[in-house]
Amino acid sequence: MKFVLKSFFQILVFIFIVFEVHGQQIQKLRVYFKDKGTIDFNPYQYFDPKTIENRQKQNLPLYDISDAPVSRDYIVKVNTIADSTGFASRWFNFIVSWISSELQYQQLTSLDFVDHIEIIPTVTVIYTNDPGIYDINNSNDDDPENLMKRQIERMGASCFRAEGINGKGVRIAVFDGGFPNVDQHEAFSHLRNEGRIIKTWDFIKNKEYVYYGNTHGRMTLACIAGIWKGQDMGLATGSEFLLAKTEIEREPYSEEEHWLAAAEWADKNGANIISSSLGYGYNRYFTSDMDGKSSLVVKAAQVAARKGILVINSAGNEADSKWKGIITPSDGDSVLAIGGISPETDYHINFSSFGPTADKRLKPNVCAFGHVMSLSEHGLKEADGTSFSCPLVSGFAACAWQKLPDLNNMQLFREIEKSGDLYPYYDYAHGYGVPQAKYFTQKEKDKIERTFYFKESENDIIITVLPKVLNDSNNLLAANYMYYHLSDSDSYLSEFNIIIVKQREPLIISRKEGQILRVFYRSFTDEFKM
Amino acid sequence: MKPRFIITFVCILFSSITFSQEYVLQEKTTDFSDIGKEGPNLFKYTFWYFNSTYSFGDNKKGAELSPLALHNSNFGTRLKLKLNKYLAFGLGLNFHSSTFPIKQNSDKIVPDTMIYKKQIIELRSPGAEAFIRINFNKRRGNMIGTFLDFGVLGEHNTFSTISNTYYKDAQKHIEKIRKISFIEPFTGFAVVRFGHNFFSVTASYRLTALFKPSYNFPELPVYSVGLELSTHK
Numbered sequence: 018m019k020f021v022l023k024s025f026f027q028i029l030v031f032i033f034i035v036f037e038v039h040g041q042q043i044q045k046l047r048v049y050f051k052d053k054g055t056i057d058f059n060p061y062q063y064f065d066p067k068t069i070e071n072r073q074k075q076n077l078p079l080y081d082i083s084d085a086p087v088s089r090d091y092i093v094k095v096n097t098i099a100d101s102t103g104f105a106s107r108w109f110n111f112i113v114s115w116i117s118s119e120l121q122y123q124q125l126t127s128l129d130f131v132d133h134i135e136i137i138p139t140v141t142v143i144y145t146n147d148p149g150i151y152d153i154n155n156s157n158d159d160d161p162e163n164l165m166k167r168q169i170e171r172m173g174a175s176c177f178r179a180e181g182i183n184g185k186g187v188r189i190a191v192f193d194g195g196f197p198n199v200d201q202h203e204a205f206s207h208l209r210n211e212g213r214i215i216k217t218w219d220f221i222k223n224k225e226y227v228y229y230g231n232t233h234g235r236m237t238l239a240c241i242a243g244i245w246k247g248q249d250m251g252l253a254t255g256s257e258f259l260l261a262k263t264e265i266e267r268e269p270y271s272e273e274e275h276w277l278a279a280a281e282w283a284d285k286n287g288a289n290i291i292s293s294s295l296g297y298g299y300n301r302y303f304t305s306d307m308d309g310k311s312s313l314v315v316k317a318a319q320v321a322a323r324k325g326i327l328v329i330n331s332a333g334n335e336a337d338s339k340w341k342g343i344i345t346p347s348d349g350d351s352v353l354a355i356g357g358i359s360p361e362t363d364y365h366i367n368f369s370s371f372g373p374t375a376d377k378r379l380k381p382n383v384c385a386f387g388h389v390m391s392l393s394e395h396g397l398k399e400a401d402g403t404s405f406s407c408p409l410v411s412g413f414a415a416c417a418w419q420k421l422p423d424l425n426n427m428q429l430f431r432e433i434e435k436s437g438d439l440y441p442y443y444d445y446a447h448g449y450g451v452p453q454a455k456y457f458t459q460k461e462k463d464k465i466e467r468t469f470y471f472k473e474s475e476n477d478i479i480i481t482v483l484p485k486v487l488n489d490s491n492n493l494l495a496a497n498y499m500y501y502h503l504s505d506s507d508s509y510l511s512e513f514n515i516i517i518v519k520q521r522e523p524l525i526i527s528r529k530e531g532q533i534l535r536v537f538y539r540s541f542t543d544e545f546k547m
Numbered sequence: 548m549k550p551r552f553i554i555t556f557v558c559i560l561f562s563s564i565t566f567s568q569e570y571v572l573q574e575k576t577t578d579f580s581d582i583g584k585e586g587p588n589l590f591k592y593t594f595w596y597f598n599s600t601y602s603f604g605d606n607k608k609g610a611e612l613s614p615l616a617l618h619n620s621n622f623g624t625r626l627k628l629k630l631n632k633y634l635a636f637g638l639g640l641n642f643h644s645s646t647f648p649i650k651q652n653s654d655k656i657v658p659d660t661m662i663y664k665k666q667i668i669e670l671r672s673p674g675a676e677a678f679i680r681i682n683f684n685k686r687r688g689n690m691i692g693t694f695l696d697f698g699v700l701g702e703h704n705t706f707s708t709i710s711n712t713y714y715k716d717a718q719k720h721i722e723k724i725r726k727i728s729f730i731e732p733f734t735g736f737a738v739v740r741f742g743h744n745f746f747s748v749t750a751s752y753r754l755t756a757l758f759k760p761s762y763n764f765p766e767l768p769v770y771s772v773g774l775e776l777s778t779h780k
Contacts, residue, residue: 281656301688304589365572373576386745498571516573522567 037480042262045137046122048095049111050130054088057420067188067287077327078088083108091130098124102279104220108320111135113274135531161397162248165390168240168409169252172385173454177252177416180458184253184415186422187217190283190326191408192239192276192293194264195230197394202235204250205245210260219262220275227262234262236391236400237294239414240408243392250390252412255419259286264295272299276346277317284324289418289426291321292411294331296344296402304340307348308375315346322351327418327426329411331403332381333370334358343370343380353414353430354380356447357387357406364515365446369403372445377509382430383437383449385409393416409457413452422456432457442537444502444513468541469499471534472522476547480524480536487521499523500537570700570755580622587689587779590629597622600773607765610657611650617770619645639676645669645765652743657764658709658729662735663710664719668727668767674702691779696740700751704730729762731755749775772780 037461060079061069064084074078087105092112096123097103099114103226106112110132116122126136177183196217199205208214217227227234243250261282263275276295283291298307318328332354333344347354347370357369366387372380385406392399410433417436418429421470434440436456437449456462468486472479480499501524502513511532514521518538526534528547535544577704584590600619606612623641630636649655658668678698709724735754740747752773758764 299689301690301737303586303688364573371574444574445572446572460740510576512575514570514574517569517571519569 021537043100043115043117044122046099046114046125047111047135048099048114048125048133049109050091050137051083051386052088052130053082053110054090054130056082056085056088058085058244060084061284064285065287066381067303068285068537071287071289071325073360076420077111083110084324085190086168086456087112088130094124094128094130097485098128104274106274106277106279106281106310108281108317113137121262161390161399162245164360164388164399165245165250165397167382168389168484169249169412170415171360171408171451172252172504173458174249174252176458177420178249181233181456182416182419183255184412184419185255186417187253187289187415188257188259188287189241189253189290189292189411189415190259190261190286190288191234191260191411192279192291192295193231193237193261194260194295195228195232196227196234196238196260197232199235199238199260200228202392202394204245205233207244207254208242212258215257218279218282218491220278220282221265226249226294227260230262231264232394233264233294233404234260236398237292237404237408239391239392240405241412243293245392245397250392251408253415253498254412256415257452257472259283259288266329268296273312273314273317276314280317280321280326280328280507284321284326288326290411291318291326291328291416293318293329293346294402296331296333296347296406298333298335298344299338299340301343303332303337304342305375307343307345309348309350309352312345312485314348316351317344318352322349322426325426327353327414329353329355329407331407332372332384332403334368334404335370337368341371343372345376347380348374350374350378350428351427353382353410353433354405354448355407356384357403357412358380358384358447358451360386360388364498366401369406369446372448374508377445377507379448379508382434383410383448383450383452384446385413385451413454416454417452417457438540439500439537439542442500442502442535442542444500445510446513447500456491465540467543468539469536469543471509471545473535476528478526478528478534479522480526481522482518482520482538484521486539496539498538501526503529503532503536504535505532558742587691588629590685592627592629594603594619594627594777594779595622595624596775596777597645598773598775600749600751600771602645602768602771604768604770606768608654608703610767611652611655612768613648613650615723619773623674623676625678633682635680635682637676637680637696639678639698639700641674641676641700641702643670643672643674645672646763656713657758657767658727661711663711663713665710668709669708670704670730671706671708672702672704674700676700676738678738678740684773691744691777692741693743694741694747696738696742696747698738698740700736701737701752702734702739704732705736716722729764731757731759742775742777744780745777747775747777751775 053457080420082370086107099116101115103113185265219227239250241251242254263279321328330347330352332347346352357366359366369387374380387406388401389405391400392520433452434449434459436452438453439450443449471484472481497518498515502510504510532547598621621641621643623639625637625639627635627637649666651662676698678696681695684692707727707730711722713720736751738751740749753769757767
């Protein structure tokens, strides 16, 4: 027995040596402070004048404690204990630190100004976003410029353009994995020539140069502000830009810190809009975490919104994966989550993540094309993903804000929802539909005429289309889509559907007590309480 | 066919066309909003694994082993039940194949005193396992993350064979002896694994004797260490 115990002990020692090797790795921490120490903060010196202007316009305080930088004294003291320190968040009042011993951890814990310490997993996983980019040579679209035109015209580009609206005066921060060739590409020459790339920062390498890395950033920027051979690819060709490289394929938790750092940087430098075609899901969260409260990145997005920034994020490309739902930070209630529709069918594109959030809030909020024409290194490229729906709507939001500059960010958020072509109907694939420019430009709203009515039988509700509508020859396939959903009294949908109307009574629904049936057909929405 | 059947058929066809609803999108929210209970870090998770280990330990006189050919392979399935963020309990079924090549020298007494060109004791043993898993990453989403397992494994030595290779008249002969009487029917192991996601280092210690005491054979090595791959990420 003694031998057995001795041998077992030897095995344990072996295993713990393996474990210790792992354990001796440098440990990453977030050290949170109790306060900001001695505050010497002058917002007029600290912020870009554009930030001051944004805050004043939205009646937001300039001296909010969360705007003051992290105490230098605290940083110096943590630096003397930790092996190294990194990003310091003024919004959340922490500093990222790396230590390699238990003693350092205890020393940090014992500092009287330290509130708590969060240990960050240093697991390295390869995390790839697959934007499904493929070359124009493989394109199925016979006329690439037609798709390029349609991706903005679907949102009513000509209504904005007729009034000369192009996002001028609105500053958009774009977060992505790199912006290769943006400093040379002819599609961005208007931004460069007019000095409208205001600032750039690489949060991975802490340097200014961002024109390298993942081509995803170039492609998303193209969908906001690119101009290819005189034709607009996005709506905000007149906006100003802040470009932040935040993505790295390894060390996933750092990406969220980089996102936060970029959001603070964007706020400091006067961003009105954050356009983020990024998100985090399966590899590090459960769907139950998509509640707008759990991830660091959603907390960062929520604070950015409180600072007056309109945060726009892709809903995610997970509908055809195990995850299916939205990814964070799209789960934030102040984050405008953008779903994707197919240009061919004009409804939900198969990969676009479904809502709602884990706490049953509506997501996505609105949608746009999820299959677009974007940019390759020297030419055009088709691309799939809500990564591209998001910048299309960011461009739209910039134009809407230019049109209605007195709105604050959350008022604009609600107005963009209301401009959706399905509004007031909604579902978890499209939100309120594709935002429409004419909502912002047209003084008198279109009169919406009834297109159907509900007919009751003992057990069923029969939706009956008005004869004049059915006889109205509209060749557009989308014009024949009837959207309907069943919801409870809290507006939570149990199901949502689209059918093609081919007859006067296209839909018969069995009565379900307590449920509300809402139907949208040709711009008209009505509901029936069962 | 009688006319009334034709009329009935036409009526049924017509009615089905009249009330057909062509869905282009049909989604039930529960299909994608329910988290469920099964997943890498949810309540229960089932996965397959394969490991290959190398036995080592005291090479006892009379039962010395040829080291290079010595190995174990093991495949099986495990069910992991989550207890909390850091702890899980698991059960497993496995099939274990062990190969013990006996060094052919004048001292050997296991399994006999004959000298062959090559002599191998092979065990094929189905077994069952129970283990406790400690997880080290609090936030790991649907990834397994880093873990340490402690477990016990019981196996039944269902198939045991001695394989003797020898040359006679310059011809190679292989003699297989099955149903070996001196092997204990059950073997128990203590098992430890340290892993990250699909990859782990595994080690075991044999808790019970391999040979029946009445034969008075020296024991074969009790330790084994190796690598394991699982079918999950």
